[in-house]
Amino acid sequence: MDKEQKTNSFYRYMVMITSVFFLIGLVVVPFTTGDDQLFVLFSLLIGYIVVLILMYHMYENYVKPIRAAINVTDELVKGNYNVRTYVKPSGEAQQLSNQLNMLARNLQEMAIQEKMQGSQWKTVINNMESGLMLIDERGYVHLVNRKFLHMFGKQSTNYIGYLYYDVLDDKSIHKVVQETFLYEDKMIGAITLSIKEDKHHIEVVGAPVINDVRELKGTVLVFHDITDLKRVEQMRKDFVANVSHELKTPITSIRGFTETLLDGAMDEEKLRKQFLDIILKESTRIQALVQDLLELSRLEKEEMQLSQKIIKVDDWIPNILTLMEQQANKKSIAFHADIEKGLSIYGDPDRLQQVVLNLLYNAFNYTAEGGEVSLHIQNQQNNIALLVQDNGIGIPAEAKQRIFERFYRVDRARSRNTGGTGLGLAIVKHIVEAHHGTIEVESQLNKGSTFIVKLPKKW
Ligand SMILES: Nc1ncnc2c1ncn2[C@@H]1O[C@H](COP(=O)(O)OP(=O)(O)OP(=O)(O)O)[C@@H](O)[C@H]1O
Ligand SMILES: [Mg+2]
Known part of the structure; x- marks a missing residue:
């Protein structure tokens, strides 16, 4: 109910009372004369004023608050808990208005809490x-x-x-x-x-x-x-199977040749030398495998303590180049390096040397005699890029991602001949990632491969 309506209803009461007094006056006044008439008129006027005052009081203190209360309860029933009624500082209805407002406030709080709880549950369940x-x-x-x-x-x-x-x-x-x-x-x-x-x-x-x-x-x-869990479980199973398999071959061979030696072959000088050479080679393989495994498990346990510093590439690279030139001469492969001057890398010099050497050894191992291997170090916008390139046997597309897995080798027999354990690239990847870098490979079968390591300048 708006304000205009409220004043209107008060005026209605006023008109009613005025008419009642007017009627009384009309009826009573003709029966009186003189002083009596004056007295009656005066009494009627006083009575009229008193009744008006009373009515105003009643209207303000009872009718108005009750009306307001009815409006508020109407709104509450409709679910609008924001409504409040005006509370007069005094009067009989003050308590009613106060209580009603309190009720509305409580309902509003309950509604908010319910809404929040409902949406919390929804959020939890959905996320x-x-x-x-x-x-x-x-x-x-x-x-x-x-x-x-x-x-x-x-x-x-x-x-x-x-x-x-x-x-x-x-x-x-x-x-x-x-x-x-x-x-x-x-x-x-x-x-x-x-x-x-x-x-x-x-x-x-x-x-x-x-x-x-x-x-x-x-x-x-x-x-x-549980896909990831399954994958880890499968990897663990594969790992155990792979390690056992890798160890089995050289151990069987050592055992076989030792038995043959004991059975009499050691009396023949030539055979003795030949078999002992094989035994040495096989035991070296086992040693390399165990070393790589230990290295890898250390890296995976995040025990890898990088002793990082600013590496000046010009000072760091000669060592690697000397080693590679020897390798190149051994296998008659052309090797050349193209290193930008004045570069520096932030990282662990020994670990990064291990990365470059592993990649270069692979390049030599998987390139036939007469081939070419090169090392480039370039300054890029956010990275220092190390590229190891060869024109060797290449890697089939389906194997490109897998070569970084432990023990994965494209051609097992061939890799084993080179003394490989299949752990080299897994170690390389770990070290690169510990330096917050990335490694990727581009390769074409029988054309060659390029391994690209990118090390961020800042991390
Ligand atoms: N430059 C390359 N060209 C062709 N194939 C490569 C090259 N580098 C790696 N591969 C393939 O990726 C496989 C995995 O390489 P990785 O270095 O991890 O193992 P590996 O060389 O066999 O043994 P090792 O642990 O002794 O290095 C290799 O067996 C080989 O098949
Ligand atoms: Mg290798």
Whole structure:
């Protein structure tokens, strides 16, 4: 009710009272004369004023606050908790208005809290790292979260309100739900999903929802993506298998030749020398393998203590070049280096030397006689780039990413001949990454390869 209406209603009362007094006057005054008439008129006037004052008082203190209260309760019923009523500093209705305002304030706070709690729950559920589905005791889906939809790739309207077995195809999930209902206990299953064309391993955990009086009210299904865990597990298995395999070959060979020597071959000078040479070579291999493994495990445990400093490339490189020239002469491969003058790198000189040497040794090993190997060091905008280039056997496209894995070799037999363990590039990658750099390879089969290491100037 607006202000105008309120004043109007007060005027209505006034008009009513004035008319009543006027009528009384009309009826009573003709029956009186003289002083009596004056007295009656005067009394009527006094009475009229008193009644008006009383009415005004009643109107202000009762009618107006009650009307305002009715308006406020109307708004509260509609759910508008922002309304407040005006509280007069005195008067009978003061308490009513105060209490009403308090009620409105409490309701408003409760509404805000409820809203916040609701949105908090929603935020938590939607931002969980695992998919979630809530199924009631009759099997109807009540809730799915964002991660679930990401995994299964549909809209929530495709699930909510439907029976779980109508909207989930995988029988393993049905089994988890049924067993959770049956045993009223946590149940675990596993499924595979293809998410954006990648295969993902998902662990499905079903947990019963039980209310205060221990009645089963439904099931919560949680979907954990365990693809990375599986990968790590697989890598661990591969690693153990690879190490055993790598060790088995030289050990078998050492044992075989030692037995042959003991069986009488050691009496023949020529055989003795030949077999002992093989035994030495094989044991050197084992030693190299063990050393590389130790090195790698040290790097992976992040024990790699880099002793970093500013490396002046001009002072750091000659050592590497001398070693490489010897290597080049041995295998009659042309080697040349193209190093920009005056460069400096921030890093661990010994570790970075290991990187360059490993890459260069590979380049020599996987390039036939008469080939070419080169080393370039260039200044780029944000990086110092080290390029090791050869025109050797090259790397097939499908192997390009894998060569940085431990033990991965494109051609096992060939690499083993060069004494390789397949750990060199894994170590190189670790060191480069510890320097916050990147390594990549460009290669064409039978044309050659270029390994590019980029080390940031600032990090
Ligand atoms: N420059 C290159 N040209 C062609 N293939 C290469 C080159 N560098 C590496 N590879 C391939 O990548 C594989 C992995 O290299 P990596 O250096 O890790 O192992 P490795 O050379 O076999 O043994 P090592 O641990 O002794 O270095 C090699 O076996 C080889 O097949
Ligand atoms: Mg190597």
